Amino acid sequence: MFHSIGALVSGPKTRWTTLIVWVAMAIILSVSLPAAGDQKQNNADNLHEDSPSLQAARVMEKYFPGESGLPALVVWHRPDGLNEQDFRLMAEISQQLKEKPLKGQKSLLSLHQFPPPALKQMVSEDGSTLVQPIIFDESMEPEQLKKSLHALQDRIKKASGTDPFTTTMDAPDKLSLRISGPAGIAVDATDLFLNADFVLLIATILLVLVVLLLIYRSPLLAIIPLIGVGFAYAVTSPLLGWMAKKGWIVVDSQSLAIMTVLLFGAGTDYCLFFITRFRQELMRDSNRFHALRRTFREASGAIAMSGFTVMLALLALLVAKYGAYERFAVPFSLSILIMMLASLTLVPALLAIIGRVAFFPFVPRTPEEEQQRAVEKGKDYKPKKARRTLSATVGQLVVTKPRRVVIACTITLGILAAFASQITFTYDLLSSFPKDMPSREGFERIAESYSPGELAPVSVIVKNGPDLSKTLAEHPAVNEVAERQISTIDPAYSLYRLVLNANPYSQEAMKVIPELRNIAAEALETSGAVQNDTSIWLAGQTAEQYDVKSWTDRDSHVIIPLVIGLIAVLLFAYLRSLITTINLILTVLLSYVAALGMGWIILHYGFGVAAIQGAIPLYAFVFLIALGEDYNIFMISSIWKKAKTMPLKEAIKEGVTQTSGVITSAGLILAATFAVLITMPIQVLVQFGLITALGVLLDTFVVRALLVPSLTALMGKMAFWPSRSKQQESSLKTRAK
Template identity: 55%
Template sequence: MNPKSGLAKWVTGKWSRWVTLLIWIAAAGLMSALLPSVNNEEKNNAPNLSDSKPSVQAEALANREFPGGADIPALLVWHRGTGLTDEDLQHIQKLSGQWTEAPVPHQTSIPPLHQVPLAALKGQLSEDGSTLVTPVFFSKSADTDQLKEGVDKLKEDAAALLGANPFEAAAGSDNELTARATGPVGIQIDATGLFKNADFALLMATVVLVLALLLLIYRSPILAFIPLVAVGFAYGVIGPLLGWMAHEGWITVDSQGISIMTVLLFGAGTDYCLFLIARFRQLLKTEGDKGKALRAAFSGASGAIAMSGFTVVLSLLALLAAEYGAYHRFAAPFSIAIFVMGIASLTLVPALLAIIGRASFWPFVPRTEGMQAERARKKGKPAPHAAAAPRYRIGSAVVKRPALIVIASIIVLGGFAAFTPQIKFTFDILSSFPEDMASREGFKTIGEKFSEGELAPVKVMADTQGKAVSLENDLRALPYVAELSKPTIGKETPSIVAYDVTLSMNPYSLEAMGHIPDLRAAVESSLQKAGADSPENSVWIGGQTAEQHDTKVTGDRDTRVIIPIIIGMITLLLLVYLRSVVATVYLVLTVILSYFSALGLGWLVLHFGFGVDAISGSIPLYSFVFLVALGEDYNIFMISSIWQKRKTMPLKQAIREGVGETGSVITSAGLILAGTFAVLASLPIQVLVQFGTITAIGVLLDTFVVRPFLVPAITTLLGRRAFWPGKYAPIEERNVRSS
């Protein structure tokens, strides 16, 4: 790009720079005023599984044949360590009667405990008489806010009757009556609440961290605010744009996605800004005209910024190929955010730099030697000595011992990657919650006093076709079945029979999920023995354990599909940009190696440092999307510098100077990006703690191992072969003085 024409001239022009700034101010202001906020358009109960999934089909059948199954329960866990008293039980019965006559918002039904004799109610207590679980059913169509409204009313009624709120009493109290809302409703409310409460704290923590790191690294208050201003304006456009798209039904956004998008925007956005700022700062030391320096910096950095942003956008768009809803919903918000931020980096940031000029770096303003001498003359001081030639220690070490560096880097990265087979995964949603969260406390009490499986029974339905099927006996005989309900007959199809199966284990555990195929096989076997036709088409298994099983199967499918798509797109982009098959191959392979190293090292940190027994099953794909795309950003920026310099100097010198000149900006950018992802580790949501930790580790490995050592060392070893089949015009190699 010619620095004297096109976009570079426009965004840095005398008047057009102000026009650029005004356009961004108007865009952010008008869009924020006229379009809905993305936070008001969040949909946190959007389905993650399509209608073709077995558990979803089972749910549809249950809604039709067993209408009562269309309700979702809030399980109220009543507990007194010394044992529930008759007065406690009578109060619970009064509440049952009250909620029967005057249902709370969105309540559909409740068991008539007020009509049960006290002696019979005592039979439903735990063995030690300390605990009772009572369900309250809510409409399946109610969203999280509506469910919370209903549960809050339950708590208010209980507090009014008892004189104290048992839902606020300390868990584990022996002498005090405690109550907790758990089950599907309680879990959904708590999960959504965690993300909602985390949004503002996450935003503030990210802003403070980025500002602190920028001040620490560049020691300039004005410069520290320039990237934040750019990100702020970009967010002012992105938020309303996404809100409008969600309002129109084109996309779906949720709290988790918005939280991660905020981190990504600040981390990646600041990186793109720094790529330009660092080049501008460097040129100001040799160019007296700030406009020429800025246009030259724009010309040198804009290609790498655009390529880096495009790589991330396409990688995120690959999530559109996902079948799992949570993955698919991330594609549009994340890619749009990076796209808008890329535009801001190439328009708003250079406009701000053109307006502020050298003062952007105050109090350490970069000046040419002539400017420094003139400044010293006016102050009556001797002219400063000419600056010594820059010393590129890392670049010099790389070109001196490339083989040793490649071997050492591969040993380090490969050693961490070797731990990936030891990683254990979980799909237990409760493991992501803080231990003191109400739904988890209630679940723990159920597990201790009853059976964990009661939290979410598995619904088994079969079409007996009028045959005498020994289904009940066969199900009771299964070793992992703790209890079995009485059979119910289908409303529209009497030949369909349903059982609620209580498992003898945590229904959200990997072990429980693994028994879903076993349950299906057992039912099909019963139908086959009875002579039923097509037993494989006559069995439906629903419930949350079945949904989690389908989630795992769908997630595994998405991983197999999306990872090759991302690798293929990044490979194609690098081929077009670098015009080198060899360089493209080793750039992609090094980032993949870095990804597996981050997984392995992340597992060690989480397992031994945080005491995590298993990480969320969604982490590998999420981490891959971000680490491969963002990790390639640093490679692109550094390799672009080498590719440009080798046109005017020997390759080894180009590597030496390219690594040296990009080292400081990539290091600072990497620290900021890793820091923003590490902020996620401060949240009380384990899935974000795990994602933030592994991604931050991956960014640091890219910043301090892959970019400064491994990639340039491989380039040095390959020499002119690194450019194949692109043209390489050799320049006579000359001795490069060591630094």
């Protein structure tokens, strides 16, 4: 089948047809459909609609409409103490906002209506800071919210005659302002990703180009994989944009940024495997079309299998309930599918068109061609002696000392994996942002001058219950409880605003959410109000973060077994060996945990990171398990084919020797592309990029090169179980005769 497909897409005539089809497809889709980048939606809900915090938000919107919304906290700060001029400026701005509200503004704390003594009581104890909340419509798009906040800044600059938003917050005797709170954080988060996918695209292209030039030492050959990836991107982007415009999927800056890395990393690998095999065939056959057909027959099956493995693993994210996971599924899997098709159609067609010239100046030739060139130049032809390479040394090692290799690799990976048990996770959004980001600076000022919980209070809503102010205030994590509010729409509903004494985005604060719910439920039950249709809801950023953790844990428990199961089925269907399938799954799992441990060693002990983002383990798992099996598939495929004609140990040795070079190069490229994420300004991408790059390197240099072939050598013919090896079948036929 693959031989026929190879002839169809890269024949003497059809090669041009293949190229024209890809060019036409890229142009038509790019012109007729919107680009994915134009359909980004960075404010999409991550929480499932059944999340308790979202249910609470809907109740709050209905019965306390003036209290619901997206708060922006304007932090007024002067190190030497706010003065009368500052208070007059606050009052002037407050009156402007009251008379001419910003777009999307729902309510605000009207400072101009407060008498001077009352206004001064709102200032922090040291007299340096005052926080002014402005509530916006929570359905606002980030760009609309950004325009409103910029309009607010313009008003303050005009009224003050200075720019307090650029003044450092520790500048003596100078007024500085920062906008924090959920609204400020949302705008800053959007700005962090502004043009990030384009910058990442350029950085990835340059990096891959440099690495390919170092590997091939051929300018033209280094460009061919980039052409394949470029066409794949040109087809993928409008398809994603079209689906997003139809409302079938949601794309955001983060998913597009990682998709770019995945497309270049995995796509270049597929091209690399094909081109390397083509080079080998060109050294055996002078006809490039015949060489391409054999290349297709030998390499296409493993490439297709690898592509489907990664694609199905990424599609498993569709069952996620947490939006950030679910939004990754279609962009990632579609990009892998199109890249796989490009590497099996467009790249062979380009190689058929260019031929051996693609490898210039190191053009591969058959021995006969080399001899003819030597004669034409009047030189004696001397066949090149085969040199013992590092790959050959590794191949010899894994078959002569497999037990020692297995023990050494297992101990090394096990030690690294042990550090994974020490990892501390965080769901603190602010900790992912740069320290000089305005909303983070504002939050840190609030935390120093007030309770850090002022940034995002917890709202407790109770139906048909007594006053719980005193009961809620007794919790040690509660710093303050505002006066109970009775709904004007339905007096059965009461609202309590709680200010915690901890960072509202921290694990410490998240643990308080179920405790507050239980305390309120027990108090209501004791009062007997529970018999009167009593309900309890908790809203706010901390409650939402608690739901994020709950959904993340749920998705991990569902997706991890699903991905393992899907990959196991594919491996068994391809290899027809249960033993090898189990070996490949277990070794990659060990490598994944070791990558987490190694990442923690670097981040925690090397850079002082206190915790990694809670979403990282599942992100890294899906990528490392799927991509890690890629290299195993290529290596095992080579061993299986060679085992048809030679003893198993010799097949292992030859398979490792033959595939080590190309897999090592592919692993370095893939790790390097993920490492590009380390340059991003948000920590969740930095941590994901580092851990994934480390995992790819462990798979490349430890699991694939040493552990898996050594295990196969140790097990011998049992590695084929339950199917029989070709040697066994041949032996049985001989005995039968």
